[in-house]
Amino acid sequence: MTDTDSTPSTGGTDHTAKAPSRRALIGWGGAGLALGAAAAGGAVAMTRVGNDVDPAGADAGGAVPFHGAHQAGISTPVQDRLHFAAFDVTTRDRAAFVQLLKDWTAAARRMTAGQAVGEGAYGGLAEAPPDDTGEALGLKPSRLTLTIGFGPSLFTKFDLAAQRPDALIDLPKFAGDALDPNRSHGDLCVQACADDPQVAVHAIRNLARIGMGKVVIRWSQLGFGKTSSTTPGAQTPRNLMGFKDGTRNIAGTETDRLDKFVWVGEKDGPGWMTGGSYLVARRIRMHIETWDRTSLQEQEDVFGRDKGEGAPVGKAKEHDEPFLKAMKPDAHVRLAHPHSNGGATILRRGYSFTDGTDGLGRLDAGLFFLAYQRDVREGFVRIQRNLATDALNEYIQHVGSAVFAVPPGVRDADDWWGRTLFAKEA
Amino acid sequence: MTDTDSTPSTGGTDHTAKAPSRRALIGWGGAGLALGAAAAGGAVAMTRVGNDVDPAGADAGGAVPFHGAHQAGISTPVQDRLHFAAFDVTTRDRAAFVQLLKDWTAAARRMTAGQAVGEGAYGGLAEAPPDDTGEALGLKPSRLTLTIGFGPSLFTKFDLAAQRPDALIDLPKFAGDALDPNRSHGDLCVQACADDPQVAVHAIRNLARIGMGKVVIRWSQLGFGKTSSTTPGAQTPRNLMGFKDGTRNIAGTETDRLDKFVWVGEKDGPGWMTGGSYLVARRIRMHIETWDRTSLQEQEDVFGRDKGEGAPVGKAKEHDEPFLKAMKPDAHVRLAHPHSNGGATILRRGYSFTDGTDGLGRLDAGLFFLAYQRDVREGFVRIQRNLATDALNEYIQHVGSAVFAVPPGVRDADDWWGRTLFAKEA
DSSP: OOOOOOOOOGGGSOOTTTSOOHHHHHHHHTTHHHHHHHTOOHHHHHHHHHHHOOSTTTTTTTOOOOBSSSOTTSSSOOOSEEEEEEEEEOOOOHHHHHHHHHHHHHHHHHHHTTOOSSTTTTTSOTTSOOSSOOTTTTOOOTTOEEEEEEOGGGGGSTTOGGGOOTTSOOOOOOTTOOOOGGGSOOSEEEEEEESSHHHHHHHHHHHHHHTTTTEEEEEEEEEESOSSOOSTTSOOOBOTTSSBOOTTOOOTTOHHHHHHHTSOOTTTSOGGGTTOEEEEEEEEEEOHHHHHTSOHHHHHHHHTBOTTTOOBTTOSSTTSOOOGGGSOTTOHHHHHSGGGTTTOOOEEOOEEEEEEEOTTSOEEEEEEEEEEESOTTTTHHHHHHHGGGOGGGGTEEEEEEEEEEEOOOBOSTTOOTTHHHHGGGO | OOOOOOOOOGGGSOOTTTSOOHHHHHHHHTTHHHHHHHTOOHHHHHHHHHHHOOSTTTTTTTOOOOBSSSOTTSSSOOOSEEEEEEEEEOOOOHHHHHHHHHHHHHHHHHHHTTOOSSTTTTTSOTTSOOSSOOTTTTOOOTTOEEEEEEOGGGGGSTTOGGGOOTTSOOOOOOTTOOOOGGGSOOSEEEEEEESSHHHHHHHHHHHHHHTTTTEEEEEEEEEESOSSOOSTTSOOOBOTTSSBOOTTOOOTTOHHHHHHHTSOOTTTSOGGGTTOEEEEEEEEEEOHHHHHTSOHHHHHHHHTBOTTTOOBTTOSSTTSOOOGGGSOTTOHHHHHSGGGTTTOOOEEOOEEEEEEEOTTSOEEEEEEEEEEESOTTTTHHHHHHHGGGOGGGGTEEEEEEEEEEEOOOBOSTTOOTTHHHHGGGO
C-alpha cells in the first residue's frame, strides 16, 4: 500500500497542544464586540484565548483519543447519545472531495478534543460566518467520537469501482423488510457518539456545514440510552421493549474477539481496509402499543430471557450460559446466538430512538441497530437470515438500512480520513 | 371551591414509603420465570422485592417531590431532557375520563419517585401484560417531573365550557406563523422532564398505554440541552444558534416574580386554577444552514448580544443590564425585553430539538419553546406580537403551537390531577 499523498492539508495540523478548549473560548467570547470592531483576526483571538485557558488538563477529562490504528467509536465504551448522519456526495471533483475529507478530519480532531472548529473560534472576522456554530462552547468533550464510513454507492463515483471490498455487499432483502429509501443507504456516513446530545448534534451539524456544496445529508438519526454496552461489567441497558439488550456483546477490551470478528485483517483485503471494519445500520421500528398489550409470559418467550434479570430460560442470572434447547424454537436469543449461526458474531452498538408520533397516534420508536463486523456476509447477513422465523418479528419492522466500509483509524496529525483509499490513486 | 370528590381511586394511595425503587425491582426480576410459573401474584412479588430493597435512601437521590401547591416541572430547576406529548380525548364518558386522571396521577406519583407503574412490578401474573413497560427498571428517578395541562378544546367536551378560563385564549395568528396542525393543539398535554431521556420517554409511553381507549397521542416532541435555566447561578445554556438563551429568565427561587408572573392567584379566577399556570408551547424551526452562512456581526446584531459571552451590546458581561437603545431597533433582545412590552415577563423552559433531516437535506432542528405565565394575554401574546419585526424572523419559523391551562399541584396522596376542575361537578 503506497502512500503518495500524506501531505497534510492546511487544516490538518495538530493544534491539540496549544489550541483552546471549548470552555476557554467562553472567556474569549466576552470580547466579541471589541474583536468585531477591531476585526483583528486570528492572532488577537489566540492571545485572548491564551489569557483564559483553564489549568492544564481541567478539560481533558472526557476526551477520547482521535488517533489510532482503528477509528474511535467502535470498540470505545458506548456513549449515552448518538447522532448518525448519512451523506450523499454531490461534487464530481475528486480533488475537492479529498480536500473535504482532510477538512473534516481536521474538524473532527478538534471537536473530539473539546475544541471549537477553526483556530480563531469564530474565525476572528466579524464579517465572516463563524468557523464554529457555537452551541457546544462551554461543554465538555463528553467522550465525543466521530467515525466515518463509505457506502457501496461511493464506489460508483471517482473511479473507485476496483477498490470496493468484496465484503461490502449490497444487503439482500430480508423477510419482513419494509425499507424506506429516505432512511436508507448513503455514499458516506458519520457516526457521532457523545455523552451529551448537544455535543453530538453540534459535530454532525458542523461537518454538514463544512461539506456544503460537496455533500448533503441524506438522512440522519438521533439515539439515546445505549442499548448495547461494550463496557465489561457495566449494567446491561434495556431496549424500549424493556429487556436487557447486549448481554453477550463484545467488550472493547476483548482484543482476541475484536480481531476475530470486528477488525479487517491484512489478509482479508483490500489493503486500504486493514484495521477497518464494516458497519450495518438498521432502523428497527417497534410496534410499541402491540408489545405493551402482550403478556409477560409471551414477551419472555419471544426473547428467551426473563424480563427483570435478563436470565436465559431456565437459568437464574443474566450472564449464565444460555441453554438454547430450553427456549422456544423461534425465541430471539436462540436464533441470534452464535451456536445457531455457525459462530457468527457482531459488535452491536445500537441506540433507542423515539421520533415523536406517527399519523395514527403511535410512538415512532424503536432501536437504531448498529453492528460492526469483519465481513458483512459472515456477520449480520448470516444472523439476519436466521432471524426470518424470529418470534420478535411480530413486534418489529426494519424500516431503514445501510451498510458502510469503515476505514482504519487516523494515525497521527498528518493523516486523514480515507487516505488509504484515496491516496494511492490521488 | 368545594371539593366533593376527593375520595382516592384504587390507584391513588401513596405507596411511596414501602414500594420498591426501580433498582430494587431488578433483583426481583431474576425470579421472573419462577414467578411466571407460580402465577403467585402481587404478594409474593412484594416479598421478593422486599428481600432486595436498596438501603434506605440509596435511590432517593434525584427524585423531585410530586406533591405540592404547584405542579412540579414549572419552577423546578430545568432537567436535561424533555418528552412532551399532546393528547386528544377519545372517550365521551366523563366518569371514565376522571378515572383516567386518577390512574395517571397514581402512575405519575410512582414514576416520579423512581418506581415502576403498578405495585407488583409486571403485575404479578405472567398471563397479563406487565403493569410497567420495563425500560426504566434500574434507572434512577433522574429528577423526573410530569406536568399536565388542559387545552382549549377540552373545554368543548364534558360540559366544561363554563369552566374555561378567560386567560386560556385561542392564540391569535402571529406574523410569519406556518403552523402544522399535526404539531399543534391538543385536549391535554403532559410535559415529562428528566435528566435521562429514557426515563422521560418511559413516562409518556406508560401514560399513553394507561390511557388506551380513552386518549390518543396527537403529537409529541423530544428535546434536549435545556436552553433556558431556572437555576440561579447556573451557566446559561446555548440554543442551536450558538447563543446563550435564558439569561434573564425567572429563577425557581424568585418567589416574588413567580407569584407576579407565573402562578395564577386567587383573585385571577377561575377558582380551580388557583396555584396553576398557563403554558404556551411553540415548535420553532431554525433555518440552520442559512444561519450558519451568516456573518458573526449579523448574528450578534440579530440577537443584540455577543455570541461568546452573551453580553448585551456595548456591555462586557452576560448579566450586565442591557442598554436597549444601543441595539438595532429590530434586535431580538430589545424587542423581547419587558421594557418593550409593558413589563410582560414569562418563565421559559424550552429545549433544543433535532428531528433528523427534511426532504431537502436540511436539519429539522430548532427550539421547542415552552413558556409559563399567569395570563397568556399578558405574557406570550404581548411579547410575540412585538416580535413581528424581530430580525430573528429571517432565520426561524414557528411551525407548531399549543396552549394549555396547567392546573395547581397535587396536594397529597388522596389528590389527583384535575380534581379542582372535575370534582366540583362530578
